[in-house]
Amino acid sequence: MLSNRATDTEKRKSLHGHWSSRMAFILAVTGSAVGLGNIWKFPYVAGQNGGGAFVLVYLLCVAIIGMPVMMSEILIGRRGRRNPIATMALLGEEEGKSRHWQWVGGMGVIGGILILSYYSVIGGWTLSYVFKSVAGTFSGAGAADVTAARDSFLGNWLAIGSFHTVFMLLTVFVVARGVERGLEQAVRFMVPALLLLMLVLLGYSINSGYFGEGLAFMFTPDFSKLTWDSVLAAMGQAFFTLSIGMGSVMAYGAYLPEETSITKSSAAVAMADTSIAILAGLVIFPLVFANGLDPADGPGLVFITLPLAFGQMSGGVFFSTIFFILLSFAAWTSAISLMEPAVAWVVEHRHKSRELAAMTIGLIIWVLGVGTVLSFNVLSEFKFLKGTIFENLDHLTINIMLPLGGLLIAVFAGWVLCRNSTADELRYAGTAFKLWRVLVRYVAPIGILFVFLKSVGLLPDLS
Ligand code: PHE
Secondary structure, eight states: OOOHHHHHHHHHOTOOOOSSSHHHHHHHHHHHSSHIIIIHHHHHHHHHHSSHHHHHHHHHHHHIIIIIHHHHHHHHHHOOOOOHHHHHHHHHHHHTTGGGGGGHHHHHHEEEHHHHHHHHHHHHHHHHHHHHHHHHTTTTTOHHHHHHHHHHHHHHHHHHHHHHHHHHHHHHHHHHSEEEEEEEHHHHHHHHHHHHHHHHHHHHHHSSSHHHHHHHHHHSGGGGOOOOHEEEEEEHHHHHHHTTTSSSSHEEEEEOOOOOOOHHHHHHHHHHHHHHHHHHHHHHHHHHHHHHHTTTOTTTTHHHHHHHHHHHHHTTHHHHHHHHHHHHHHHHHHHHHHHHHHHHHHHHHOOOOOHHHHHHHHHHHHHHHHHHHHHTTTTTOOOBTTHHHHHHHIIIIIIHHHHHHHHHHHHHIIIIHHHHHHHHHHHOOOOHHHHHHHHIIIIHHHHHHHHHHHHTTOOOOOO
């Protein structure tokens, strides 16, 4: 039985080609995982949710929910070797269950489109700071100048809109060419370089005189500040930063060579991703306190603290330029993975060329992105449910769609796929496999459901 399945799936090939090596795959998933989520989002959500306790919950979520779900996505992707919708339909049927699991894939494809619609706007914002850095805007600037520069950029819809357009064009360009050509090379250089520059910044922030405060803010958990909403935000952040719960990793898994170890690759990606997020926090918070800023400032936080730090450094123009180039790269490699599931679906189902598919999906995302562009200026007072259009998209995708997608993927890997199928893909049967199985069958689904119900107040308070 086991060997039959193995030969079946070995014959299955992806229409879109395969990664050239295990290293290429790890780099691609790392490129997807490391992005604005680590450097832009993590510090500000941690700041808004009180710091220490949030960070602890986030780390816990990465370890016991994120890792096993990431492994599940990769194994599902590799077993099906199609876009997430077709893969889930195929495997659901093959296991004698239902094709309707395709709706989970469908939610992922839509999630990717919605996330990219605002991700691209922030990516464009990053890109614009490359130009501001070159122009010396931040040289010797104080907190008030940097804040004013940010506000004037955000107030100008044409400026944000133009950079959003450029960022989308870049993304469409790479996706249209296919993932193997171009992307692998970029990531190979980008991640180590980004890490190096973060270390330079860490040196600066250690010397800022406020490193202790930053450290305390991040690592002293004050559970009295932790609400169920912030637990949900920590869980959502864990999903977002690892790129899981919406099919990106599943799509990348479909191009994974047979012999690659899923466990080792996932561990490598999770390590790299978490280290960069923690490092970003260690850089940002001391600078926040040193400059008398508010850690709960929101989406603009890194666009204030980092330019300030660079502005005071010797060689700041150079470092600032390099930094924002690298961050744009990091955002770019993530954006590609956000688009890949939808494009793979169009190519497979509508029999369109990759170029046409990428352009069509890109256009849809660009139009949706205009909502976020305007959320910072013309429509900043237009608020409903959770706030502006951007805030609603952000909440819907990160706090609802990703955890829900993760929950269903865990159930699929743990309950729909039979034991042999998963053991076959993961290539082991020992204690580690048993642990993975307990995590996807019980810990992840129950944990996610519990946090959901708690945060909407559907479970009674026992304390
Ligand atoms: N992980 C990316 C980041 O941290 C964002 C992302 C989310 C990419 C979901 C793909 C899928 O920036």
